[in-house]
Amino acid sequence: MESMATPSAAEDRKLHIVMFPWLAFGHMIPYLELAKLIAHRGHKISFLSSPANIDRLPKLPPNLTPLINLVKLPLPHIDNLPENAEATIDLPYKTVKYLKLAYDGLQQPITHFLQASRPDWVLFDFAPYWLGPIAAELKISTAFFSIFIATVLVYVGPPAGLIDGQDGRSKPEDFTVTPNWVRFNSTIACPLYEVLRMDGVTGDDGHVSDMYRFGATIEGCDVVAVRTCSELEPECLQLLKELYRKPVIPVGLLPSTAYDAGDEDNDWRQMKEWLDKQAKGSLVYVAFGSEVKPNQTEITEIAHGLEQSELPFFWVLRKRRGLADTELIELPEGFEERTKGRGVVCTSWAPQFKILSHESVGGILTHSGWSTAVEAIQFERALVLLPFLMDQGLHARLLEEKKLAYLIPRNERDGSFTRESVADSLRLVMVAEEGKIYRNKVKEMRGLFGDRDRQDRFGPKILY
Template identity: 65%
Template sequence: MDSQALLSKQVDAQLHVVMFPWLAFGHMIPFLELAKLIAQSGNHVSFVSTPRNIDRLPKLPPNLAPFITFVKLPLPHVPNLLENAEATADLPNDKVQFLKVAYDLLQQPMTRFLDAADPDWVIHDFAPYWLGPIATKLGISCAFFSIFNASCVGFFTPGDQLEYRSEPDHFTVPPKWVPFQSKVAFRYFEIKKIISEGLSGDASGVSFKYRLTESIEGCDLLAVRSCFELEPEWLRLLEQLNRKPVIPVGQLAPELDDRGDYGKDETWQQIKEWLDKLARGSVVYVAFGSEAKPNQTEITEIALGLEQSELPFFWVLKMSLDPSDTEMVKLPEGFEERTKGRGVVCTSWAPQLKILSHDSIGGFLSHSGWSSVVEALSLERPLILLTFFADQGLNASFLQEKKMGYLIPRNEGDGSFTREAVAQSLRLVMVEEGGKIYRDKAKEMSSLFRDRDKQKQYMDNFVSYLKAYRRIKNKGVAAS
């Protein structure tokens, strides 16, 4: 077979893709969803993470298990990193910096694995800023996959213009490179809380903005968890700013029957029995993700706000974040007795997607994590938003701008909020006429977020691009 015929055959050959997410479940789960969609068309995926994280990931559907291989790279021990801590969920926020130190020490074992595996592509997160040059040296194509939507990435790029924003106030307005009208920005208390640890250096010696900038600079293409129907102007801007292909891969909404909560049906049955007794659309579901933990003052105001709202509620409450977290929170005295029968406080694991899918759920009080947003909107659940850290503020401002979520009013300086604000926000979005716009928007967006045909089109386009790029690259090699 001559070289041209061989190259033609390679166009349709299945890909081998390596995926390397940051060590946070809010990152690993979307990476796994993308891996499953890539594998559905017969491509092979090597999913790389640490042993304990891989053991905690959802089980694969039987039809995809042959196409996805989990690769365990032991996490190096570093000073100040808690024993057995392999994900951000295992740590208080101030210790995550030491997880980054350990993660950066995966550079050598990751290099050895890539050299031996010789994949067509490595798809990576923002954190391994060092991976692009390694992949280039090994002749492997490199894609940066942003689990953040395009508006969030666009807010922080291009890297060479970031320096003009040196004060918190600079992040409370859209950046100067955004040519269209937008309200996407942090509130003062949000950026003030994260700027010292998120945008400047930490124990790893590398800032968030440097990791993001270098990860984008070192890749061959930028894949974004987004779609043209939701934010076309931001996707176009990303391509203009970064001068490389930007490909949306869809919202990656999980399948309703593929939720990774196998073996825990007894827990769900107990929850379902309680939800079955309540009226359609009457219950507010409350959860703030695996890493956000409201402080005691915030817990008190949320609880008393739920009580004042007089709405039924199901609240998944983390009493502590991890074994080292000694600051246990508590509910207001008499709260559970006063709300008995109307509300449930769950302090253990709960199957979020199953709960959201129940007909009695009428709204979701959320931290604005994008995975939770996707789950809620795919199931027509309107959002009431209470942010805590990281990208949540940008997500919330985007959602509010699009009338896809309602932000609980807060003090702009310190982020404090009242029980009255919680109660009024819940009633507005859940039952009052003034909140109908949010309920209607959730129904409108559900048709987009759960559209499997549309999701397949985005994935077919993405995989086709990966294969076409391989062909062009191989032609170049053959010609030389």
């Protein structure tokens, strides 16, 4: 990217920006990273979320705490939403639709907040489709900040078709081919198993579909900001401008940052002691994010694949999504005993940023969530990908196309895979000569994914 011009007088004016992400940590953390970038320029941020989510956010650096106001908005009671469930991580996947209803119940408190504070900008996520018109009535500028990359937004399609459901895709198979509005050679399509796993693509029981939310959000904002850069997705960014007919601005990849408060807990100290004993670059970090819980069959194959790979590993395994999740998953009998000394399975929270930055980690087996992919590449960690949901698959195929990652082979219709394919994929990317292209490519691309100066230059330009 070329360097920005000298800041103008308009850029010197200090602004008040409200941010309202969806209630998933894969959304809240990128919003917080963008908030830090904007606050570094001296602007004031009001970051809105529910009380429990605010309390679970990473600590802010002391120099930014006066500028980033974390505002707690209690969620209304919703039938079928478990008590104390305030983020997708707290819920089985099938009940996330009730969290969206609670989120929609924040319309009135947010309207009151905007009326009282009169910010210059509101940056909001795909879910609050109702917020654009509220801000417009109050004459507040708005931006839809998409944590989804341009490839995903292109696949989702033009807003008009999303709102009226007339984009030509009426059955699951229609989503397995590249959309007709994509006029360049592209792998923008999903296998059937990814499409069938997606809840919320169409509305049910009176719930607003995710597709409608996307369409109305895009229609109701002034600007679309995308967590990507022109070097990575030039054609998709250009196409989005044509599809949306409004400004589309890449704000950078927003690599994660960590503030060291000097208060390491005992759990991390124990993890670090074990990691310190492993050879440099030898370890596979295994994590599937806060949105994904593989089923029992998948967990069994992943475990046996790790065992057969004979590679050391650190696996962060979520056995359930919140207290309401009754479908517990278990490791194969004897797995931990057979891999003792070579692998660790952590079933509680683990500091992913710290683990990925540790020199013992050479690669990662993951679902291809975008935040995890960006973190892995910024630390030069080779990627083995096992996507489960639509956006993850689109990320994975983009990264594979650019030789930044390797996808574990699986059945295109039902998504099944074998322990042998897991083991072979891990050994290919981690140690085999023919997998050197993936290890070298992430090193080559680290400058694009992890350059904080580059993000600092381009992140805040959305506001001018």
